[in-house]
Amino acid sequence: xxxxxxxxxxxAIAATRARRHRRAAVAQRLLAKGGDAIAAIxxxxxxxxxxxxxxxxxxxxxxxxxxxxVVCAPQIRLWIDGPRVAAAREALGxxxxxxxxxxxxxxxxxxDLAPQARIDEAGQVAGQLxxxxxxxxxxxxxxxxxxxxxx
Numbered sequence: 001x002x003x004x005x006x007x008x009x010x011x012a013i014a015a016t017r018a019r020r021h022r023r024a025a026v027a028q029r030l031l032a033k034g035g036d037a038i039a040a041i042x043x044x045x046x047x048x049x050x051x052x053x054x055x056x057x058x059x060x061x062x063x064x065x066x067x068x069x070v071v072c073a074p075q076i077r078l079w080i081d082g083p084r085v086a087a088a089r090e091a092l093g094x095x096x097x098x099x100x101x102x103x104x105x106x107x108x109x110x111x112d113l114a115p116q117a118r119i120d121e122a123g124q125v126a127g128q129l130x131x132x133x134x135x136x137x138x139x140x141x142x143x144x145x146x147x148x149x150x151x
Contacts, residue, residue: 023047025054030149037149045146052137053150061130065091068133073100075119083122091126 023046030038030053052063069076069092077100079085089097119128141147 019047022051022054025056029053030146033150035149037145040145041149049146050137050140062093064131064133064137065126065129066096066133067136068129068131069096069100071132071136072119072129073103077101077104084119084125087122087125088129091129 023043026046026049027038027041030041052060055063069088076088079088092100117128117132119125138147138151141150
């Protein structure tokens with residue numbers, strides 16, 4: 001069995017910078033939304049945070065809408081009206097929308113996993129998908145300080 005090559009100083013510095021940048025991004029998000037729970041989170045807690053908590057706001061919003069769309073896919077596939085379909089394409093991106101439509105045999109998630117509010121109008125699409133996705137992402141966090149701060 002071969003040993004893994006040793007990291008050089010430049011790689012170690014880059015890894016340290018990346019970890020600090022990620023911690024800072026998570027801490028910034030939690031400070032903005034976390035209230036009192038953030039005070040009890042330590043460095044290890046920031047390191048254990050999922051990658052999505054370090055995303056910039058626009059990327060996190062897209063991720064939330066995409067996760068929400070996966071949960072709501074059975075409903076979305078039934079849409080035949082142009083305005084809702086166009087709103088979904090705008091909220092999710094054309095490539096993601098095509099991939100979602102192609103997943104015909106994907107199993108439906110249990111109804112109690114995430115809220116699946118009806119989306120009856122185009123103006124509701126982005127907001128409802130994002131809310132649903134946020135609920136799913138929060139559900140991935142174990143109970144505790146990080147979950148309370150992120151919520």
